[in-house]
Amino acid sequence: MWMTPKRSKMEVDESRVFRAEWTQRYLVVEPPEGEGALCLVCRRLVVATRERDVRRHYEAEHDYYERYVAEGERAALVERLRQGDLPVVAPLTPEERAARAGLGLARLLALKGRGWGEGDFVYQCMEVMLRDVLPDHVGVLDGVDLSPEVTRQRVLNINKNLRSQLFDRAKDFKAYSLALDDQAFVAYENYLLVFVRGVGQDLEVQEELLTIINLTRHFSVGALMAAILEALQTAGLSLQRMVGLTTTHTLRMIGENSGLVSYMREKAVSPNCWNVIHYSGFLHLELLSSYDVDVNQIINTISEWIVLIKTRGVRRPEFQALLTESESEHGERVNGRCLNNWLRRGKTLKLIFSLRKEIEAFLVSIGATTVHFTDKQWLCDFGFLVDIMDHLRELSELLRVSKVFAAAAFDHICTFEVKLNLLQRHIEEKNLTHFAAFREVVDELKQHLKEDQKIFDPDRYQVVICRLQKEFERHFKDLRFIKKDLELFANPFNFKPEYAPISVRVELTKLQANTNLWNEYRVKDLGQFYAGLSAESYPIIKGVACKVASLFDSNEICEKAFSYLTRNQHTLSQPLTDEHLHALFRIATTEIEPHWDDLVRGRNESNP
Numbered sequence: 001m002w003m004t005p006k007r008s009k010m011e012v013d014e015s016r017v018f019r020a021e022w023t024q025r026y027l028v029v030e031p032p033e034g035e036g037a038l039c040l041v042c043r044r045l046v047v048a049t050r051e052r053d054v055r056r057h058y059e060a061e062h063d064y065y066e067r068y069v070a071e072g073e074r075a076a077l078v079e080r081l082r083q084g085d086l087p088v089v090a091p092l093t094p095e096e097r098a099a100r101a102g103l104g105l106a107r108l109l110a111l112k113g114r115g116w117g118e119g120d121f122v123y124q125c126m127e128v129m130l131r132d133v134l135p136d137h138v139g140v141l142d143g144v145d146l147s148p149e150v151t152r153q154r155v156l157n158i159n160k161n162l163r164s165q166l167f168d169r170a171k172d173f174k175a176y177s178l179a180l181d182d183q184a185f186v187a188y189e190n191y192l193l194v195f196v197r198g199v200g201q202d203l204e205v206q207e208e209l210l211t212i213i214n215l216t217r218h219f220s221v222g223a224l225m226a227a228i229l230e231a232l233q234t235a236g237l238s239l240q241r242m243v244g245l246t247t248t249h250t251l252r253m254i255g256e257n258s259g260l261v262s263y264m265r266e267k268a269v270s271p272n273c274w275n276v277i278h279y280s281g282f283l284h285l286e287l288l289s290s291y292d293v294d295v296n297q298i299i300n301t302i303s304e305w306i307v308l309i310k311t312r313g314v315r316r317p318e319f320q321a322l323l324t325e326s327e328s329e330h331g332e333r334v335n336g337r338c339l340n341n342w343l344r345r346g347k348t349l350k351l352i353f354s355l356r357k358e359i360e361a362f363l364v365s366i367g368a369t370t371v372h373f374t375d376k377q378w379l380c381d382f383g384f385l386v387d388i389m390d391h392l393r394e395l396s397e398l399l400r401v402s403k404v405f406a407a408a409a410f411d412h413i414c415t416f417e418v419k420l421n422l423l424q425r426h427i428e429e430k431n432l433t434h435f436a437a438f439r440e441v442v443d444e445l446k447q448h449l450k451e452d453q454k455i456f457d458p459d460r461y462q463v464v465i466c467r468l469q470k471e472f473e474r475h476f477k478d479l480r481f482i483k484k485d486l487e488l489f490a491n492p493f494n495f496k497p498e499y500a501p502i503s504v505r506v507e508l509t510k511l512q513a514n515t516n517l518w519n520e521y522r523v524k525d526l527g528q529f530y531a532g533l534s535a536e537s538y539p540i541i542k543g544v545a546c547k548v549a550s551l552f553d554s555n556e557i558c559e560k561a562f563s564y565l566t567r568n569q570h571t572l573s574q575p576l577t578d579e580h581l582h583a584l585f586r587i588a589t590t591e592i593e594p595h596w597d598d599l600v601r602g603r604n605e606s607n608p
Contacts, residue, residue: 018030018036018037019051022037022051022054023040023078024074024075024078025058026054026055026057026058027039027040027041027058027062027065027077027078027081028040028046028054028058029082031045035047037054039057039058039061039062040078040081040082041061041062041065041081041086042061042062044057050201050202050204050531051172051200051201051202051204052200052202052204059593063595063596063597064597065077065087066595066597066598092600094143095143096600096601097143098140098142098143098144098145099143099599099600100596100599100600101144102144102145102146102150102151102154103154103157103158103594103596103599103600104596105119105122105144105146105151106119106146106151106154106155106158107154107155107158107587107594109122109151109155110155110158110583110584110587110588111587111588112568113564113567113568113571113572113584113588114571115148115571115574116148116149116151116152116155117148119146119147119148119150119151120146120147120148122146123141123144123146126141127141152580154599155580155583155584155587156579156580156583157599158583158587158594158599159582159583159586159587161594161595161598161599162586162587162590162592162594163586165592165595166206166208166210166235166592167234167235167236169198169200169206170196170198170235170236170237171236172200172201173198173199173200173206173237173241173550174199174200174201174241174546174550175198175199175241175242175243175546175547175549175550176196176197176198176199176237176241176242176243176550177196177197177242177243177244177245177246177277177550177551177552178194178195178196178197178210178228178242178244178245178246179193179194179195179196179197179245179246179247179282179283179552179555179557179558180192180193180194180228180245180246180247180248180253180260181193181194181195181247181248181283181284181558181561181562182215182247182248182250182252182253183248183250183283183284183287183288183562184212184561184562184565185337185565186565186569186572186573186576186581187572187573189214189215189216190215190216191212191213191214191215191581192212192213192215192218192224193209193212193558193561193585194209194210194211194212194213194228194231195207195208195209195210195552195557195558195561195589196208196209196210196235196237197550197551197552198237198550199546199549199550202531203527203530203531203545203546203549204527204531205403205527205549205550206591207402207552207556207557207591208557208586208589208590208591208592209557209561209582209585209586209589209590210231210232210235211227211228211231211582212578212581212582212585213227213228214578221252221258221259221260221263222263224260225260225263225264225267228264229267239267239268242268242276243276243277243547243550243551244276244277244278244279244550244551244552245261245264245265245276245277245278245279246278246279246280246282246283246551246552247260247261247278247280247283248280248281248283248284248288249280249281249288249471249475250288253280254278254280261278261280264276265278277478277479277481277482277551278478279475279476279478279479280475281471281472281475281476282399282409282475282552282555283555283558284555284558284562285392285395285396285399285555286344286345286346286389286392286393286396287341287344287345289389289392289468289471290344290385290389290392292464292467292468292471293384293385293388293389293464293467293468294385295381295385295460295464296377296378296381296382296385298378298381298382298385299340299343299344301372302343302349302352303339303340303343305352305359305363306322306326306339306343306352307339308362308363308366308368309322309323309359309362310323310326312366313362313366316358316362318355318358319355319358319362321351322351322352322355325348325351326339326342338566338569341566342566344389345389345393346386346389346390346391346392346393346394346396347390347393349385349386349389349390350386350389350390350437353382353383353386353437356373356382360373376445376449376455377456379441379444379445380438380441380442380445380455380456382437382441383435383437383438383439383440383441383442384435384437384438384461384464386437386438387434387435387436387437387438388423388464388465388468390437391416391419391423391434395412395413395416396555398412399412399554399555400554400555400556400559401554401556402553402554402556402557403527403553403554404553404554405489405490405526405527405548405549405551405553406479406486406548406551406552406553407486407487407489407490407548408490408553409553409554410476410479410483410486413472413476413479416472417469417472417473420465420468420469420472421469422434423435423465424462424465424466424469427458427461427462427465428458428462430458442455442456482548484499484500484501485544485547485548486548488500488504488508488541488544489526489530489544489545489548489549490526492508492511492512492521492541493511493512493518493521495508497509497512503540504540504541504544507537507538507539507540507541508541510537510538511538511541517529517533520532527549530542530545530546530549533545557589560588560589561585561588561589564584564585564588564589565585572584
């Protein structure tokens, strides 16, 4: 456990104390009264002295001064500001305004998954609109270059800017975790998406794409390991600060002797490293679990139906909701893998199940086989799959809620495991209360079969649920190992000191006796509470909080990347370098705003 004394204490400074390095970094000084931070540029007082508040003020109001990057330049700037000599911010020239507009449009094209060549079409649309609405202003478009070559380079420059900001923030991470998603694919190539979740001085959480790795070119686990370590080194992230690993549950990731997780853990084992917590199955829960519960290859059959509907039943009104849902997920073009992944979602299966009568009539009308609709076993398997995947969908939706911390996510997982026990007992008793689709199939079959005929075998489905239980137990066993840490983090005032490790009992007793902290705990969320907790008075508890906060608590960023990939598969399948793919995925998933002034004013020499 993290609370045990075998690990060194986290060195976390008091989050509310002004730090001298902020003066050059954020152009603030400590005010005479000693509270807050005084901005040297606008002379405003930033009251809440947490680094995130100071940084947000600087980035929102004074991003222009990022152009002073050299150490000597920065020191000279601070001295001028102390003396009241405020550098004049030059307004953007017409050429710079045109470049700013071009950058914004390039980012929008990337976010929407549009090709580089569509910039010219956008230009033509704006030209037509201005000619009719504002004919005197058509000339403003003369300096806006949206050619494919320039748009492509601008996307790369935006990526470099975002990457640079991430690396700057990563230097301040006190702890971080990685999420490794090997389910990404573009055309015929697979990619590993590596996401990082870091926690800074004041427990501000940052989730970003670290890198993407082409699995075709990095086929061996050793090559993958080398690529990940190189990305960490480039970002300035040492293994000593790594707390957790979240992965899919594929053999490439969790193979007992040759999986990437084994290699990563072996590399991270040293006296200065923490115990790396690993949990799999968190990413693409519905997608990967469907392979365990699809006992009769239901998805393959349904996939064939959907292809027929998309090609020969497009105009049928009964299928419009299904087709609309399909196009919103992966566009108008049918991509076999995208279609297969979409069908493995509980929501999709439920919709198709509700249309099974209409699908049967459609298949009869076009002369396709309908043998499955007379197969008692297949229909029961279909209903069971729909219900189990719907239960998994509910859990997956709970795990998409971010910023709730791993303790809450683990509670959802434990609750679902209890639910699986209940479902197994109900199946054994042939009680289909929580199996709506399965019950519907059984009721229909009873009308056509004799009373003494056996409709379904409970053992068949008990085995499936048992397999799912074992998978959950295996994938999340490390979270059980730190269960006390998670409980302490989530409920520090209700955690009994006698159940805590000896090393933390004194701090915990002192914390629970502090009325002011109890009042703060009641009115603030967990992140705010622990950000304001004194690291000098509670170093072990603060250290545990930092580590728990750095664990991935949701699959939101991975789902965001996967959704972008499936919606824009056709565009991404065009000839693109890995560098361009990296740029597109970063722009699609980031929460960081580009520094537009840096891009416009030519901080990058290649910036068009």
